[in-house]
Amino acid sequence: MAVRVEARPSAAVAPRRPPDRFRTFTTVVGSAAPAILVLIVLILLQQAMPAIQQFGFGFLTSTTWNPVAQDFGAFPAIFGTVATSLLALAIALPVGVAVAVVLAEPGHRTIRGVIGIGIELLAAIPSVVYGIWALYVLAPWSYAHIEVPVSDRLPFVGWLSGPSVRSLFAASLILAVMILPTLSAISRDVIKAVPRGMKENAVALGATWWETTWRVILPSARAGIFGATILALGRALGETIAVTMVIGNSYAIPRSIFNPAYTLASVIANEFGEATDRLHAASLVELGLVLIVVTLVVNIVALLLVHSVSREARLVA
């Protein structure tokens, strides 16, 4: 049979597709998100310039914070931010993964539904409500029932000494509660993305529920759970209000996790409103700049990890 090859229609004959103005319009509107992100970094950089010029890289390592002497350094705040966030992750990670494992299991739909709603409500409670609860309930409780007994029984351990109601530990506890929903919701999605076949194979080989979970499911979801952990770390680094209310606001490197400390976000929250002096305000903005650059990097790494995992999972399944 002869194949009739049609001549390619010439440009003059073919109907010209009109330019998609709607596409242009929505592209411009959608670009607001990246534009705002870039603007935030640029404006903070510009506002922090006086401090950057004055202190250079020494700002990041100096431990002084003295508005009277006009001498500012970020190290205690950076230390406090990293320490509270890592401690909070250490507390929240086992619990978060356990919740994710329970939520990702098939069956028991009602129980799971209730747990899922509970975790989502945990994420919805405003940070200031966690703050007032931590200030009046959680911090006094952890002081009386965790900090004092532990430091009494282990008096020779320096980093567990000197209990105080408002402390790095209290801040980490409330942070752990606040990042738990992020951790468990994303881990659940990642665990669910593990191909069913892998689990069925393990069960067919005679593995028990725990052996399947621990040796098959969790290892294959490892990268995604790691991504969820980093994402939760990003949330913890930037959390302001609840931490400010219980950390004790002491601008020094704490000798013990039970001592008061400070975080980048808390220093800004407490001092920026009263920073009339130009260099003081610029130094506070530079703290904000450090915070936002760190969270940007952490978030991008985490998102790439989570995305790569779920895309792979989709290819396999």
Add this chain to the structure above:
Amino acid sequence: MNRNRRRNFISRGWLLVMYALTVLALIPLGLVLWFTAARGLPPALNVDFFTNVARPVGVPGAGVEHAIVGTLMMVGIASLMAIPLGVLGGVYLAEYGIARWAGWVRLASDVLVGTPSIAIGLFVYAFAVAPLHHYSGFAGSIALAILMLPIVIRTTEGAVGLIPNGLRESGLALGLSRWRVSLQLVLPAAAPGVITGALLSVARASGETAPLLFTSLGNTFFSLDPTHPVQALPLTVYQYALTPYKSLQNQGWGAALVLVVIVLGINLISRWVLRRQIALAGQL
């Protein structure tokens, strides 16, 4: 045989541990809700609390009306800015999502969701407060809008993406232009999901304190003027909780209760709307 029994026993044990940890995770939720209700109800069970404004310590009949009004006003203005922009941005990601630029928009939105809200406060201070030399409710609204925008974008993308291509194709086959197909055909079909996203962003903005500290600042009197400092419920909770006065602390708990009721209420409503979306998408 004995070994298998031991393996099953271990498995059961770990299952129990996992459930125990899950219960442990939900304990803080229960405690937060319980304490907020127990300490917030006595001050909040009083009409004065909703119809009066702040009064000096010791003067009875103080209320948080100014904070409730301020929150409604600022979140309202922020919604007017963030929701239309966010919906259009979400439509862009859902309809033209394979473009390379769309990947960047998506990444930027996700990163913006995780950006520390205190940094957004500093940013808005720099361009909406410092040049004008005074704090204002508008500045607070801009900060809240920046927080809401990425949430609306991503939830709209999710909802519009659920709509099957058949609907778009039938619209195009009838000769409708792209914008009509997107805005008059696909978007209404995705409306419940879009509304869910908008509601969630409103809930998130209602509860934020940090971006308002240096933008709307707060006040102690009734005001409907967004060009001047405006009080908000989260600011009230924060300021009162840190005072040494018992009566103010109690009012702080009362404001926290009002805030929790608003935020959780919006969340439950949005959950109900979302269920309708899933049912609707199933029909299409």
